[in-house]
Amino acid sequence: xxxxxxxxxxxxxxxxxxxxxxxxxxxxxxxxxxxxxxxxxxxxxxxxxxxxxxxxxxxxxxxxxxxxxxxxxxxxxxxxxxxxxxxxxxxxxxxxxxxxxxxxxxxxxxxxxxxxxxxxxxxxxxxxxxxxxxxxxxxxxxxxxxxxxxxxxxxxxxxxxxxxxxxxxxxxxxxxxxxxxxxxxxxxxxxxxxxx
Ligand SMILES: NC(=O)c1ccc[n+]([C@@H]2O[C@H](COP(=O)([O-])OP(=O)(O)OC[C@H]3O[C@@H](n4cnc5c(N)ncnc54)[C@H](OP(=O)(O)O)[C@@H]3O)[C@@H](O)[C@H]2O)c1
Numbered sequence: 001x002x003x004x005x006x007x008x009x010x011x012x013x014x015x016x017x018x019x020x021x022x023x024x025x026x027x028x029x030x031x032x033x034x035x036x037x038x039x040x041x042x043x044x045x046x047x048x049x050x051x052x053x054x055x056x057x058x059x060x061x062x063x064x065x066x067x068x069x070x071x072x073x074x075x076x077x078x079x080x081x082x083x084x085x086x087x088x089x090x091x092x093x094x095x096x097x098x099x100x101x102x103x104x105x106x107x108x109x110x111x112x113x114x115x116x117x118x119x120x121x122x123x124x125x126x127x128x129x130x131x132x133x134x135x136x137x138x139x140x141x142x143x144x145x146x147x148x149x150x151x152x153x154x155x156x157x158x159x160x161x162x163x164x165x166x167x168x169x170x171x172x173x174x175x176x177x178x179x180x181x182x183x184x185x186x187x188x189x190x191x192x193x194x195x196x
Contacts, residue, residue, distance in 0.1 A: 008024060013060070018061075031066070031073065033066065033081070035062075036101075037057045039054065040137060042096050059107065082163075086101040088128075090175070129143065143166045
């Protein structure tokens with residue numbers, strides 16, 4: 001591994017651990033919020049405790065890391081914060097995971113304005129299925145992780161505010177402008193496998 005790379009243990013649901021990582025990694029100018037969970041059996045009508053666990057990682061954890069590292073990015077010239085989100089933020093996927101990513105998308109947009117004055121580029125990365133352990137239980141087409149990573153870094157260097165890493169995500173983005181009465185029947189058909 002490159003000698004400049006220092007791996008730190010980090011549980012983003014633990015405020016002390018996040019503060020500790022920020023106290024150590026004071027030289028960073030790029031923060032990528034990649035951590036996320038998508039437990040099997042997750043349902044938007046599932047138990048409260050599971051919903052809180054998912055939000056604790058995907059929403060509060062992401063926001064906690066952004067908040068802890070914002071002053072470090074400022075001190076290092078502004079830098080970049082990239083939050084790994086999901087196209088499920090823009091679709092009627094019946095999971096708490098999707099709701100947590102919608103909340104994280106909103107927070108990403110809010111952070112972009114909040115950190116604008118300090119010169120931080122805040123990027124939302126949205127993508128459908130990526131071929132990782134998280135999506136192993138779904139037998140659907142998936143994007144290669146390397147492609148997502150390449151698009152993310154290209155987006156950062158191009159000054160992008162959003163990186164949409166597959167065709168499905170780009171289509172969902174365009175549907176945001178359509179009335180729900182028009183888009184819902186189409187999306188319900190596309191996403192029927194979630195409730196089958
Ligand atoms: N796979 C997909 O289809 C897909 C699609 C859209 C978006 N995404 C998003 O892409 C990101 C990466 O997911 P993935 O596909 O690589 O899933 P994954 O294979 O399940 O990996 C999840 C990663 O998040 C880390 N993590 C989970 N909870 C954490 C915590 N509390 N603190 C620190 N790290 C934690 C895990 O670390 P450990 O291994 O140490 O537990 C692991 O490195 C997530 O934000 C996910 O929502 C994935």
